[in-house]
Amino acid sequence: MALSEAIPVEEPVRPSEFVEALAKGLAILECFDAAHPEMTLSEVARRVNLSPAAARRSLITLQTLGYVGQRNKRFHLRPRVMTLGSAFYFASRLDEVMQPELRELVQRFGDASSVGTLDGHDVIYIAHNTVQRQRRAAAVVGARYPACATSLGRVLLAGLPDCELEDYIATVQPQALTTKSLTDPAELHREILAVREAGYATTVDQLDYGITALAVPVRGVDGRTVAALNTSGYTGMVTPESLVAERLPTLRMVAARIGQSIERYPVLQSVIGN
Known part of the structure; x- marks a missing residue:
């Protein structure tokens, strides 16, 4: 990148x-x-x-x-x-709350699953589980990528208030990470609004070649998007349509459970919710 x-x-x-x-x-x-x-x-x-x-x-x-x-x-x-990172990881109970849910998704569908939060123009991966071994952009815990290039990031951007989303669109300078990367801010804005309407995001080869992903919001009790959850596979072996048809209901169910779990841990609620 x-x-x-x-x-x-x-x-x-x-x-x-x-x-x-x-x-x-x-x-x-x-x-x-x-x-x-x-x-x-x-x-x-x-x-x-x-x-x-x-x-x-x-x-x-x-x-x-x-x-x-x-x-x-x-x-x-x-x-x-x-x-520095491990202190946050253990104090916030991320492993206890996130990993069982991600392991369940990976055991059921294979491939990989991650949770991310928004930090400025980027998405930061705070939990990850995978059976994948192919070399490509790494979604390891702590990885940071442009939000506009990931399914997680687009879900998180869709959850922003209108004024914050407009500020983002006015200042973002999307990079062409692949030949398929969405780099026009106006087109990106339309895509994010479509994600908001649908309640999920799909991406194909936006961050790196070979990544097709589906993401949904993780919401707090007030309905606000506090994180995002995704499932991804290899382009060519899965399609956005197959991910939506086969995985979307389960992904939404797991996202709801993660949201409920966050509410039970005040430290985790504070660090993710703010």
């Missing part, structure tokens, strides 16, 4: 207590990815829009704390970074 040289960051209103140095450090941790596993100081600085001096101070701090390593003037993440 192509990424711009600098990580785009939405600028929320910052309170007076906002710690700029901490924000810079977190931005540096987030700028490492599959396409940039190792970077020089200047590359890191460019990716997070910092001066080399500011980036160097943050990198030295992160290196001292054990989150970043260095080899031949190139920086890389160290395993300690995983403690």
Whole structure:
């Protein structure tokens, strides 16, 4: 997946207590990815829009704390970074709530199943189960992809209030991840409205070749979409029509159970619902 040289960051209103140095450090941790596993100081600085001096101070701090390593003037993440994500994963009870449901779907239909939430223009995968082995875009826990290119993301976008969806359409710049990727914002808007009307989304080869997926919303007790659940298979072996005919009722039933489970866990309700 192509990424711009600098990580785009939405600028929320910052309170007076906002710690700029901490924000810079977190931005540096987030700028490492599959396409940039190792970077020089200047590359890191460019990716997070910092001066080399500011980036160097943050990198030295992160290196001292054990989150970043260095080899031949190139920086890389160290395993300690995983403690940040695992703390959220276990504290929020994600494994306890999500995995039994995803395993049931995979045992019944094969292929793969995921749960995701919306973060800005992206969808973040918070749970995943699969029997698939073919090399393609990985839907592992913590993976982050453009919402417009995934069935999960389109369901989540469809669940936004009109004003938030309009803001998204006005600012999104969809990338052509495959030759089938939907890149026209107006066409994307129409697709999301159709998803809202249907109550589900299907995609074929939008994020990567070989992925055909069906997703439905996971709703809270107030009816608001708080997450999305999908099932996916290999393009050519499944079609959107076959997924809808064979899996949609079960997918909706499991999504309803996940929504009910979220309500029973206050921490999970808070982290997913906000």
